[in-house]
Amino acid sequence: MLKSCRVVVIAAMFVPVLTACQQAPKTDFEAFITAAQGYDVKILRDTWGVPHVFGRTDPDAAYGLAYAHCEDDFATIQEILLTSRGKLSAIKGIKQLPIDFMVHGLRARRFVEEKYATDLSPETRAVCKAYADGVNHYAALHQGDILPGLFPVTAKDVVTEFVAVSPMFFGLDGALRGLFQHTRQKEVSTKTAAAAAHFVKRGAELGSNTFSVAPSRSADGKTRININSHQPFTGPVAWYEAHVHSEEGWDCVGGLFPGAPVILHGHNRYLGWAHTVNSPDLVDIYVLDINPENPNQYRFDGEWRDLEVDTVRITTRVFGPLRWTFKRELLWSVYGPVLRQPHGTYAIRFGGMGDIRQVEQWYRMNKARNFDEWLDAVRLRGLASFNIGYADRDGNIYYLYNARLPIRAEGYDWKQYLPGDTSETLWTEYLPFEKLPQVLNPPSGFVQNCNNTPFHTTAGDANPKPEDFAPMLGIETLMTNRAWRALELLGGDDAITEEEFYAYKFDMAYSKQSPVMAVRDAILQQAAPDDPVVSQALELFRSWDLRANKENTGTAIAVAALEPIVRAIYFDREPPDYVATFARAAHRLHDAHGRIDVPWGDVNRLRRGQVDVGLGGGPDTLRAVYGNLGADGRFVAHSGDCYILIAAFDENGVTSRSIHQFGSATLDESSPHYADQVPLFAKCELKPVWLDEADIRAHLEREYRPGEETAQ
Numbered sequence: 001m002l003k004s005c006r007v008v009v010i011a012a013m014f015v016p017v018l019t020a021c022q023q024a025p026k027t028d029f030e031a032f033i034t035a036a037q038g039y040d041v042k043i044l045r046d047t048w049g050v051p052h053v054f055g056r057t058d059p060d061a062a063y064g065l066a067y068a069h070c071e072d073d074f075a076t077i078q079e080i081l082l083t084s085r086g087k088l089s090a091i092k093g094i095k096q097l098p099i100d101f102m103v104h105g106l107r108a109r110r111f112v113e114e115k116y117a118t119d120l121s122p123e124t125r126a127v128c129k130a131y132a133d134g135v136n137h138y139a140a141l142h143q144g145d146i147l148p149g150l151f152p153v154t155a156k157d158v159v160t161e162f163v164a165v166s167p168m169f170f171g172l173d174g175a176l177r178g179l180f181q182h183t184r185q186k187e188v189s190t191k192t193a194a195a196a197a198h199f200v201k202r203g204a205e206l207g208s209n210t211f212s213v214a215p216s217r218s219a220d221g222k223t224r225i226n227i228n229s230h231q232p233f234t235g236p237v238a239w240y241e242a243h244v245h246s247e248e249g250w251d252c253v254g255g256l257f258p259g260a261p262v263i264l265h266g267h268n269r270y271l272g273w274a275h276t277v278n279s280p281d282l283v284d285i286y287v288l289d290i291n292p293e294n295p296n297q298y299r300f301d302g303e304w305r306d307l308e309v310d311t312v313r314i315t316t317r318v319f320g321p322l323r324w325t326f327k328r329e330l331l332w333s334v335y336g337p338v339l340r341q342p343h344g345t346y347a348i349r350f351g352g353m354g355d356i357r358q359v360e361q362w363y364r365m366n367k368a369r370n371f372d373e374w375l376d377a378v379r380l381r382g383l384a385s386f387n388i389g390y391a392d393r394d395g396n397i398y399y400l401y402n403a404r405l406p407i408r409a410e411g412y413d414w415k416q417y418l419p420g421d422t423s424e425t426l427w428t429e430y431l432p433f434e435k436l437p438q439v440l441n442p443p444s445g446f447v448q449n450c451n452n453t454p455f456h457t458t459a460g461d462a463n464p465k466p467e468d469f470a471p472m473l474g475i476e477t478l479m480t481n482r483a484w485r486a487l488e489l490l491g492g493d494d495a496i497t498e499e500e501f502y503a504y505k506f507d508m509a510y511s512k513q514s515p516v517m518a519v520r521d522a523i524l525q526q527a528a529p530d531d532p533v534v535s536q537a538l539e540l541f542r543s544w545d546l547r548a549n550k551e552n553t554g555t556a557i558a559v560a561a562l563e564p565i566v567r568a569i570y571f572d573r574e575p576p577d578y579v580a581t582f583a584r585a586a587h588r589l590h591d592a593h594g595r596i597d598v599p600w601g602d603v604n605r606l607r608r609g610q611v612d613v614g615l616g617g618g619p620d621t622l623r624a625v626y627g628n629l630g631a632d633g634r635f636v637a638h639s640g641d642c643y644i645l646i647a648a649f650d651e652n653g654v655t656s657r658s659i660h661q662f663g664s665a666t667l668d669e670s671s672p673h674y675a676d677q678v679p680l681f682a683k684c685e686l687k688p689v690w691l692d693e694a695d696i697r698a699h700l701e702r703e704y705r706p707g708e709e710t711a712q
Contacts, residue, residue, distance in 0.1 A: 027151050029140035036137040036706060039063040039130065045701045048687060049664035049673030052243040052696050058123065059130035061246040062261045066134025067706035069240060070142075073258050073666040077135060078147045080236050080259035084109070084160035089316040090323070091147050097316050097326060102176070104312045105330055105337050108164040111354050112156050120159070124360045128155035131261035134706065141707055161259050162358035165236075167283075170385040170403075172350055175283045184343040188287050189413040191424070207624055207640070208276035209450045209505070210389035211486050212397040215650075217445030219495040225391035226505050227254065227265055227274035227645040230624050232638060233661055239643035241660055243691065244366075252366040253656070253689055255643045262362045267647045269654055269691065270369045271392035276449050278387045280403035281474025282351030284427075286335050286420030290345050298345070299421045300334060308332035335420060347420050351404035351430065352384030371396045378402065379433050387449045393649040399447040401437035401454040401464070401475070404430045408472040415474075431473065437464035446490045450622070452483030459491040478570060481620040484511035502646065506684040507622040510546040514620070515566050516558075517546075523561070523578050537561075537586035537596045548618035550601030555618065557596055559604075560585035560629055563619045585629075592633020606637045606682060608662050608675040613682045617641065623684065637661075646686065657686035 041055040041064035051068035055061030070077055082088045086103035089096040103109065116125070132153045139146050139153075167173075178185040209228040215221045231239055239255040244263060254266010265275045291297035297304040310330040318324050331338035335347035357380055364377030371392055378388065383402060390398040406427040408414055418425045437454035439447050442462035449457060453476050454464050469475055488511060489504040490496070496504075510516045524542055529535060537557050544554030561582040568575035589596055589603075601614030604625060615637060617623030627635035647656035661681050665671035680687060690696045702709070 029143060029151075032133070032136040032140035032152065033707070035133050036063070039133070039706075042703060042705050043068050044693070044696050044703050046690060046696055047699045047701050048677065049671070049701065050241050050243065051664070052690070052693075053245065054693065055244075055246045058246045058248050058250045059126045061244045061250055062127040063130040063134040063137075064706060065242060065244055065261065066131040067138050068242065069256075069258065070135055070138035071709075072664055072668070073240065074138065074142065074145055075667060076236055076238075076258040078150055080161050080257075081135070081153050081157050082147060082150055083236075084157045084164055084259075085150070086312075086314065087149060089314060090149060091317065093317050097314060100314045100316075101312065101328060103160075103164045104314070105339075106164065106167070107332070107337070107354075109156075109160050112160045112163060112356050115354075115356050116156055116159065119356050120360050124363050125155060127261050127363060128158045128359065131155070131158055137706055158259065158261055159356055159359055163356050166352070166358055166384060167350055169277060170280060170282045170351070172283050172348075175285060175348065175350075179285070179339055179341060179346050182343075184417075186285075186415075186417045189416040189418055191411040192413075207451045207480065207482060207620060208274075209448075209482055209486070209622055209624070210274035210276055210387070211446060211448035211450075211490060211504075212389055212391040212399075213490065213496055213501065214391075214397045214441065214445040215395045217490075217494060217496055218501075219497040221650065222498075223391045223393065223395050223397065223649040224496075224498075224501050225267070225272045225274060225389060225397075225647050225649075226501070227267070227272060227389075227647070228505060228641065229255065229265065229275060229643070230626075230640045231642050233642055234666070238666070239660070240666065241643055241645075241658060241664060243689075245691075245693075249369075250367055251691070253658075253691060254645060260359075260362075262359060262366050264362055266645055267654060267656060268366065268368075269393075270649075271371065271374055271390065272645075272647045272649070272654070272656075273365065273374070274389045276387040276389070276451055278385055278401060278403060278449075278451070278454075279476045279478075280351070280385055280401075280405055281414065282384060282404060282406070284335075284349050284406070284408075284414065284418055284425075286333075286347040286349065286418045286425065288333065288338065288345045288347055288420040296331075298333060301421070301423050305334065307338060333420070335426060346417075349427075350384075351406060352381075355382055355384065355404075357382030370394065371398070381430075381433065387451075387454070389447060389449055391647070391649060393651065393653065395649075396441060397445075397447050398441070399439045399449060399454070399457050403436065405436070405473045405475075407431060408470075410470075410472065412472075414472050437469065437475065439463065444491065445494075448483065448486040448490060450480050450482035450486055452479045453477045456483060456487065459487065479513070480570070481510050481514035481516060482622050482624065484513045485509060485622055498648065502686075505622060505644070505646065506617070508548040508617050510548075510621065512546070515569050516562055516620075519562055519565050519569070519578065520544075520558070523582050526579050529579075529583070531583065533590045533596070534583045534586050537582070537589075540597055541582075548600060548604075548616055548621050548623070550599065550604070550614050550616040552600045553597040555600035556589055556598050556603040557586060559600075559618050559635070560589060566620070588629060589633055592631070598633075603633065604635045604637070606661070606678060608678055609669050611675045611678050613678060615682055616684070641681075644686065645689070654691075656689040658689050659686045 041060045044052040053064035086100040135153045207230045212225045243253040245251045252263045252268045254263040289299040315325045333347045336349045361380045361382035368374035384404040388400045407429045442458045444459040548555045565575045604615045617625040624640035626640040627637040642661045645658040663673040663677045665673040
């Protein structure tokens with residue numbers, strides 16, 4: 001689904017100012033404990049350590065969710081909340097200074113301050129406040145683990161993290177990175193008579209899968225959904241599993257990130273949904289024409305306009321206890337934030353800029369009881385991007401290419417930089433929701449998205465048609481291997497059993513329609529080399545059956561050679577030399593193992609503490625595993641398949657199974673749940689999900705109220 005946030009190296013653009021250390025005001029931790037007494041909640045940990053949070057009200061449940069998650073990942077939650085303050089570098093050091101500047105420069109906190117009381121419902125504000133209270137309560141009882149300068153955490157901190165991080169999922173970080181190169185990276189588009197073609201090929205970095213089948217395509221008449229986002233295994237966007245239940249109708253299980261007060265994707269008793277990352281063109285960069293007489297003015301529609309000018313001071317840890325305050329101007333234009341660089345002054349505009357309703361939308365999705373209620377939540381469009389797959393107990397399946405797609409003027413090449421002196425390039429409206437690519441209950445009985453173009457969502461004529469969407473919208477046309485395989489497997493089976501649905505999710509094959517085949521054929525057509533190691537590798541590669549099961553002896557050379565090439569193709573970059581890349585991969589494997597034909601499970605590894613197991617699957621297979629080839633000749637998985645949740649609905653409700661790549665204890669190596677799910681994960685097996693309290697108690701490890709943990 002999502003990628004980890006990358007930022008441009010901009011610390012050198014700050015002016016350092018040595019400042020005297022000031023005594024921070026003393027935190028009233030006793031007040032946190034007193035505030036916690038107003039919440040009525042219990043936490044039931046099942047035998048896998050998964051928290052089931054039972055609250056009387058929704059805020060009670062959100063408070064308990066925060067406390068439970070802090071038990072498992074307090075350090076990451078604190079870092080996320082510091083990020084929302086623009087103060088991460090004060091603790092983590094100067095390398096985090098660009099993140100702090102970005103939070104300030106994009107006005108994430110300012111938008112929250114301005115819109116918090118008007119754009120968020122009282123119910124959502126209460127949930128966010130309760131979540132903050134839960135974090136504060138945990139901090140009060142674990143003061144030795146806290147990061148200075150953070151507490152008390154507030155509801156606005158919780159909301160700001162969504163506002164600050166969301167744009168990274170659709171590529172704002174990459175656009176910013178381009179501005180910090182030594183020279184201008186793109187031409188400035190001039191208006192022409194015809195619009196430039198702008199459908200794009202690029203895809204999401206790591207990938208995610210979702211597919212749903214309707215009762216008409218299920219052997220047992222059930223509706224099923226595969227919720228299968230691919231994320232980094234650790235860090236601020238690593239999945240955590242939880243179940244939240246309140247007497248006010250919030251009863252949802254699924255995955256969330258550190259700092260999130262609601263389930264981000266999962267299911268309740270009526271419906272379920274999944275996200276995958278899409279790649280709409282939501283970011284535009286404008287070149288401003290600066291007044292030579294006044295550097296704080298820019299030309300717009302023939303007149304000079306004043307930039308809004310402010311200054312940010314960010315105190316940063318440099319070495320050990322030494323801290324410096326870095327000062328930089330913050331500029332704002334009619335387009336949005338502005339950066340001065342030696343090669344120009346640039347303004348940035350992106351879809352959803354200024355919207356703070358991400359948590360509002362997800363909270364309403366959590367509580368929806370049918371398709372209409374759920375769709376009403378999605379229509380808020382607080383989420384500026386993400387594909388969404390859906391299924392429910394009424395037999396509905398649905399796919400949405402969710403995006404705040406700007407309605408842009410024709411005649412400009414929107415892939416380039418834009419002239420920032422005319423209202424013609426200042427878009428202010430988005431494509432209406434009804435006109436987004438979407439598929440509801442197609443005759444084929446299935447929908448899928450594996451980070452592929454929306455124009456190949458299902459089989460038959462129900463797919464959105466490219467000609468119905470303006471080129472300036474920038475909708476991607478990429479087809480991943482995972483998408484080809486999903487279409488082949490689901491489209492080739494008109495009576496899908498439960499076992500087949502699970503098997504399709506864990507498929508380890510490469511389609512003959514994927515880029516892998518074209519690259520493979522190109523390599524094999526090259527002249528035979530004199531190098532005996534490469535010759536042996538080529539023979540093995542020629543006989544490879546396009547599968548990545550653990551026993552396969554041709555997969556290691558295939559993945560080592562193909563992955564960097566195919567990745568470049570997916571991202572529309574110049575790929576490395578095919579022959580040289582293949583030869584390098586062959587020698588690295590041979591040097592490390594003394595052979596080329598190493599079983600894939602010996603090479604493809606999952607490591608967690610003292611646990612080291614082999615995996616099947618690989619890059620861009622439905623059983624997705626992404627790793628780096630180390631000096632020992634092994635790929636160590638760092639992302640891909642992680643939290644997986646598969647749900648089945650019928651008129652009686654929902655049943656589901658899930659798995660996490662590690663376990664519920666994110667940071668505690670001494671916990672039995674630090675790596676207890678690894679064996680199941682390696683065998684492509686899932687564990688039961690328990691929703692009813694009676695079932696949870698039948699598999700109970702411990703029960704407690706926050707602050708009163710006792711083993712049962």
